[in-house]
Amino acid sequence: MGTRKYTILPVTRVEGHGKVTIHMNEANEVTEARLHIVEFRGFERFILGRPYWEVPVIVQRLCGICPVSHHLAAAKAMDRIVGGEDLTPTAEKMRRLMHYGQMFQSHALHFFHLSSPDLLFGTDGTALSAFDAPPEMRNILAVAGKFPELAVQGVMMRKYGQEVIKATAGKKIHGTGAIPGGINKNLSIEERDFLLKDIDKMIEWSKSAVKIAKDFTLGHVEELLPFGSFDSNHLSLVRKSDGALDLYDGVLRAVDKDGNRIVDDVDYQRYLEVVSEEVRSWSYMKFPFIKKLGHEQGWYRVGPLARLNTASFIPTPLAENERKEFKAVTNGKPNNVTMCYHWARMIELLHSIEMIQELLHDSDLQGTDLVTSGPRREETVGVLEAPRGTLFHHYRVDKNDAVVMANLIVSTTNNNEPMNQAVKRVAKDHFTGKSNITENLLNRIEVAIRAYDPCLSCATHALGKMPLVVELYDAGNSLLDSKIRE
Amino acid sequence: MSGEKIKKILIFGYGNVLRGDDGLGQMLSEKIEALRLEGVTCESDIQLEIEDSAIAAEHGIIVFADSSVDCKEPYEFTKLSPKESVSITSHSVAPEGILHLAGLCFNSSVQGYLLAIRGYEFNFFVDRISKQAEQNLNEAFEFLKGFISDNCEIHI
Structure with a gap:
């Protein structure tokens, strides 16, 4: 059975950048959900x-x-x-x-x-x-x-x-x-x-x-x-x-x-x-x-x-x-x-x-x-x-x-694994049966992550550099949908 | 400007000095601070935070100084209006948001300006700025001195 992948990037009102991917099968059931964080170990x-x-x-x-x-x-x-x-x-x-x-x-x-x-x-x-x-x-x-x-x-x-x-x-x-x-x-x-x-x-x-x-x-x-x-x-x-x-x-x-x-x-x-x-x-x-x-x-x-x-x-x-x-x-x-x-x-x-x-x-x-x-x-x-x-x-x-x-x-x-567990729980409870990312669903993911007050910082905010991007991919990683919020 | 001079001006430079040219705003604020001008307050931080609205409210003018990846060379200077909408990627507050908060929370009508200095290199963990950015910084510094002189009750 093929899968769809939703990508939510980056997580808003979280320090720095994060990306959430939600994997769904053809029956619109959530099979996996992950929070990806870009961490800069260069320091x-x-x-x-x-x-x-x-x-x-x-x-x-x-x-x-x-x-x-x-x-x-x-x-x-x-x-x-x-x-x-x-x-x-x-x-x-x-x-x-x-x-x-x-x-x-x-x-x-x-x-x-x-x-x-x-x-x-x-x-x-x-x-x-x-x-x-x-x-x-x-x-x-x-x-x-x-x-x-x-x-x-x-x-x-x-x-x-x-x-x-x-x-x-x-x-x-x-x-x-x-x-x-x-x-x-x-x-x-x-x-x-x-x-x-x-x-x-x-x-x-x-x-x-x-x-x-x-x-x-x-x-x-x-x-x-x-x-x-x-x-x-x-x-x-x-x-x-x-x-x-x-x-x-x-x-x-x-x-x-x-x-x-x-x-x-x-x-x-x-x-x-x-x-x-x-x-x-x-x-x-x-x-x-x-x-x-x-x-x-x-x-x-x-x-x-x-x-x-x-x-x-x-x-x-x-x-x-x-x-x-x-x-x-x-x-x-x-x-x-x-x-x-x-x-x-x-x-x-x-x-x-x-x-x-x-x-x-x-x-x-x-x-x-x-x-x-x-x-x-x-x-x-x-x-x-x-x-x-x-x-x-x-x-x-x-x-x-x-x-x-x-x-x-x-x-x-x-808190990396706990935040992943939180995303997974929300995705399974709220995304199953859905075919697109509504504002309401997106906010639920963000609320769960924000509870941990993650600091993904180490970053900057040079003018014009931090849009919110929401991307939807199919099983073959082709982009199905994309949303950007400045 | 109406022609009436302002008694207190705040220069607020922000950016990450460990990301190369992103530190231009902080560096400009420090250069102005070194002049020790009466009536001029200089602040710097990695990003703007909500409490900066309280500091802004104590001044007649605030100039936000930041680096920019795509403004005109060597810098761009624009007047800002308070805006209710802020970036919802907001671990920091946008300059317009600071003005809006200053008005809402402290009944302030502080005038805001953004001095965007063109930067080029924003790599992580680089604590120096590029040569071209340094030239832009110097030109922005000269401009800002003139702006302060024209608009504030001080002599440079």
Whole structure:
């Protein structure tokens, strides 16, 4: 029986470019669905030969979306090169503040700019379902037109996170704050007071954002539970001492779909004993999996949903209350509902601003002991929880301080198989029996992918370079139909 | 322009400096910043984001500087109007979208311009610009200095 192949390229409102192909047989049944992502591995070659102390700054250029995550992951790795992994309290807390600032602004951007149209339109008593908002409404400007206060909140929360980054990293982009073994500045009283000025407002707005995501989820349970959903393992860092949610540092923990511990708090310097990557012929991006389970059973989710499934608790009161409510929906078991990423992400938004508040009241941020060092090493791993999930940086340097090996596993790569599973589930549930790609079907695919907040960036946007192309091929790879949206 | 001079102007250069000529916008912003002109704010980023609308709203004029793969050489300068529609491939916001957001969220009537500088080489992980792009950048820089002088209450 012959097959048809639908191609959707690139995925909209996802960082960078992606392509979705849906394979159908002559009976219009979906036989396979895949998300293809162009990943540029050239960056690892680009930094070879450069001195290790340049890496935390250069690596930020890898991504315009979460440069701070790369900055800090590289700095954490380079701490070990200079034997300075036991940071001074000022250095560690400044880095944490920077990281929670990044987490806050990134989650705010995703929610208000990218996913809120999915959540806000079509849920207002019209005939539209959660996924049927017309394309002209699926952007931040439409949100601003209909919910102006919400749009202002989104913009100002982003701006606040950027101000935290500027105060800790020195600049909003390409900051230099974290250096091997420490940090190059503390937080002045003026900077602290500037950030404290709006903190109560940010907390209130974050609580409102959690409510929007929660109400949307609980109000559309029947529609959302099956949507792009599947059982999976979940992996993240958790705090070493007690398993709490810790986005900056910790040990690797993974649980299966039922909550059984399958990676039990392992030191991330040993990540290669835990995680391996599979190469598939049809994708540039690798497919990580938990080694002992193999590639068919061992793939896992990362990011906000995974973190709420692995962490024993959240160490800030408001977010912990929200986590308990979140966990109650699945009776304390892991939540495997793709669309619950949004709710989990907003709980982390609230946690991040609570952490920022706590840190701003800590006088260690005004300390002057900024850098430490110890016995030198030549191989190192830095891991943290970036907004989109676990981020691995692995380097070797030679005796001349030059980087001779670099391996990065970015969050979106960790979520490669889950995003493919989500696309497959949506395709099978919604494309079977259809003979063309309607706006509604296209949006369902995008909504499923967007839930993971993938960053396919490393890219650019030179003027006129990013159209949306939809192509339809037959079994012989001949183009049957093509749509372009600028 | 009405002839009335503006007190505050924002130069916003954006693009990816690790993609060769795509970094032209950021480089132009940095060149203007080096002049340390009173009343002129310079920002640069890889792409425009929603919070940039708040910064834009604090100014009378914003000049977006970006590289272009197909504009006229050495650069093109156009006045922008706020637009409700943005690219739905929008991990970033289009300049017109920033103007629109500034109006909707902050009641701003900031005037927007786009200075597109012609680039030629956009390969990944190249942290230098092409020779021809450098010439275009210099010409755009001279133009922008004149524009600032003509439209803002400052002396260059």
